Amino acid sequence: MLHLAATATRTATTHSHHLPGLGVLLLLAVLWAVGYLALCWIWPFVNCRRCTGSGKSRALVGRGFRHCPRCDGTGHQLRPGRHVLNHLRSIHHRASK
Template sequence: MLSLAATATPTAATHGHHLPGLGVLLLLGLLWAVGYLALCWIWPFVNCRRCTGTGKRRAVIGRGFRHCPRCDGTGYQLRPGRHVLNHLRSIHRASK
């Protein structure tokens, strides 16, 4: 009678296939980050989320409008990645 409980299983060959997947994931993350920073460089502004780009908000009482407090009535806000680029630029200029 054959006993399969005492047989050895090769474990070294089964763990090697996870590393290329991790490399691909890191490469995709790096490409996404470079693409997002390029987007922030070309189009630094995005529509304000609170007023959806109109620059106006409804008044609390009545039917009037007022300027959006988040974007100061412009309808645009800087992207978060552009804040990072501006900060890196100020560090670079301060080091000169």
């Protein structure tokens, strides 16, 4: 029984020590989203994934080329974040009228 007197008593623990990690992750996610939307605002286009920015794709038969059907021969596509920005802008313009 003597060894029980030397042990520490348990105290009520809280889970507040997990919140700073969650706050840091949330802050990093918000910073990443703001950075990505800024990138989409400055550089709205990205190279087409199908034609890798050339605007051409190989013809099915022969050695000819045709316009890429995904980007219509431009070689560029809008970033997904730019689609979001354009949609938010259209909502804003409809609400302000």
